[in-house]
C-alpha cells in the first residue's frame with residue numbers, strides 16, 4: 001500500500017473497492033491505464049463480500065442443508081439433524097476470508113498494476129480528491145461507493161437494538177425468535193434461512209405482497225412456501241411503535257403486536273455519496289448519483305457505477321462498471337441497459353428473472369406470448385420432488401422478452417437463456 | 419468446434435445473475451478473450467488511445 005504525502009496523478013481514479021470498483025480498477029489497468037483504487041475501509045470487497053451476497057449465500061447453504069436433512073422423509077431419509085450454530089457462522093467467515101485471500105486483496109490488485117490506497121475519498125474538484133492528507137489528481141474518476149442499509153423512521157426504533165445486514169452475520173447464537181421488517185429479497189432470504197435453522201420468524205411487509213419487483217405469481221408461491229414453513233407473514237403491515245421489553249423487542253402493528261428476541265431491518269438501501277460531491281456540481285437525487293446510460297454524471301470527468309447511482313442494486317450490475325471504463329478511457333459510447341438485467345433470489349424455491357414482467361408489458365401495451373413448462377413435466381424435477389416452473393415471454397416473432405424461473409437451481413437455469 | 423472466445427464486447431461485460439456456478443463458464447471465456455485481445459496488437463492500440471486521450 002502506498003502512503004506518501006505527495007500529490008499523485010492518475011489516468012483513472014476509482015473510489016470504492018466493492019463489486020463495481022474492483023471490476024473498474026482491474027479492467028482499467030488491464031487496458032493499460034494508470035489506475036488508483038481508493039477504499040475507505042482497511043479491506044477490499046465491499047458490501048457483497050463482507051455483508052451481502054457472500055455471507056448470505058453461505059448462511060443459506062447451511063440453512064438449506066439443515067432443513068433438507070430434517071425434511072427428506074418423502075425420499076426415504078430419516079434423520080434428526082443437529083445444528084452447530086457456531087460452525088455455521090465459521091463457515092460464513094471462512095467463505096468470506098477465502099475470497100479475500102484469493103482475489104479481493106491489495107496484493108492481487110497491485111500485481112495487476114493497480115495502486116491501492118485506504119482512506120475515505122472526498123472531492124475537491126472535478127478531477128481532484130483528497131484522502132486524509134494525500135491529494136489525488138485523476139483525468140477520469142469512477143465513483144463506486146455502494147450503499148448502506150436504509151433505516152425507516154419508526155417511533156421507538158432508535159431506542160432498541162436491531163440488526164442489519166452489517167451485523168446479522170456476527171450473531172453469536174441463533175435467536176429463538178426473529179422479526180424481519182422488509183419483505184424484499186434480503187428480508188425473505190435471511191428470514192427464511194433463520195427459520196430453516198430453527199428460529200421462529202415473522203416477516204413484516206409494508207406492501208401487499210412479498211418481492212414486489214417479481215411477478216405476482218412468484219410472490220404468491222413464496223408466500224405460501226414461507227407460511228408452510230411456519231413463518232408468520234404480515235402484509236400491508238403498518239408499524240406504529242417499537243420498544244424494548246424484558247422479553248425482547250416489541251413491535252406494534254395495526255394487525256398485531258409481536259415480541260421477538262432479535263429484530264432485523266431489511267427495508268432497502270441508501271446510496272453512499274462521497275463528501276464534496278454536490279459542492280463540485282454533481283447532480284444527485286434521493287436514489288443516488290444521477291447518471292446517463294453511459295454512466296456519466298453531470299460532470300464529464302466523473303462516472304458513477306453500482307449501488308451509489310440508484311440503478312438496479314446487484315453485484316453483476318455493479319460489474320457493469322466496465323461500461324464506465326470503456327467510456328472514460330477510450331471514449332467508446334457503450335451503454336448499460338438496466339431493463340433486461342437478470343436477478344436471482346436465493347429463497348426456497350429459488351427465483352430467477354430477467355426482462356419486463358407481464359404487468360410492465362401490459363402497461364406498455366406490448367403484445368407477448370407465453371411459453372411455460374412446469375417442473376412436473378421435467379423428469380429430473382420429478383425425481384427430486386421439486387416443484388416450480390420456467391416461463392418465457394416472447395414477442396409475436398418469437399424473440400425472448402423476459403423469463404421467470406421458479407424452483408431448484410433457478411438461477412443456473414436462467415443463465416441458459418441469454 | 420465452438421470457439422471458447424466470445425466477442426470482445428461481451429467479454430468486457432459478463433452479464434449474469436450473481437452468484438451462480440454457470441457464471442464461472444462465462445467468466446472463463448471472457449478471460450480468455452480479454453487476455454488474447456489485450457496482449458496483442460489491439461492491446462497496444464488501446465494503450466495508445468488512452469495515452470492520446472488522457473496523457
Ligand SMILES: Cc1cc2nc3c(=O)[nH]c(=O)nc-3n(C[C@H](O)[C@H](O)[C@H](O)COP(=O)(O)OP(=O)(O)OC[C@H]3O[C@@H](n4cnc5c(N)ncnc54)[C@H](O)[C@@H]3O)c2cc1C
Pocket residue numbers: 015016017018019020021038039040041044045046047048049051052053054056119120121122144145146147165186272273274275305306307308313314315316317318346435436437
Ligand atoms: C444481504 C445482501 C445480500 C445480497 N445478495 C446479493 C446477491 O445474491 N446477488 C447480487 O447480485 N447482489 C446481492 N446483493 C447486492 C450487492 O451486494 C450490491 O449490489 C453490490 O455490493 C454493490 O456493489 P458496489 O460496488 O456498488 O458497492 P459496495 O460493494 O457496497 O462497495 C462500495 C465500497 O465503497 C467504499 N466506500 C464508500 N464510500 C467511500 C469513500 N468516500 N471513499 C472510499 N471508499 C468508499 C465502501 O467501504 C465499500 O467498500 C446483496 C446485498 C445485501 C445487503
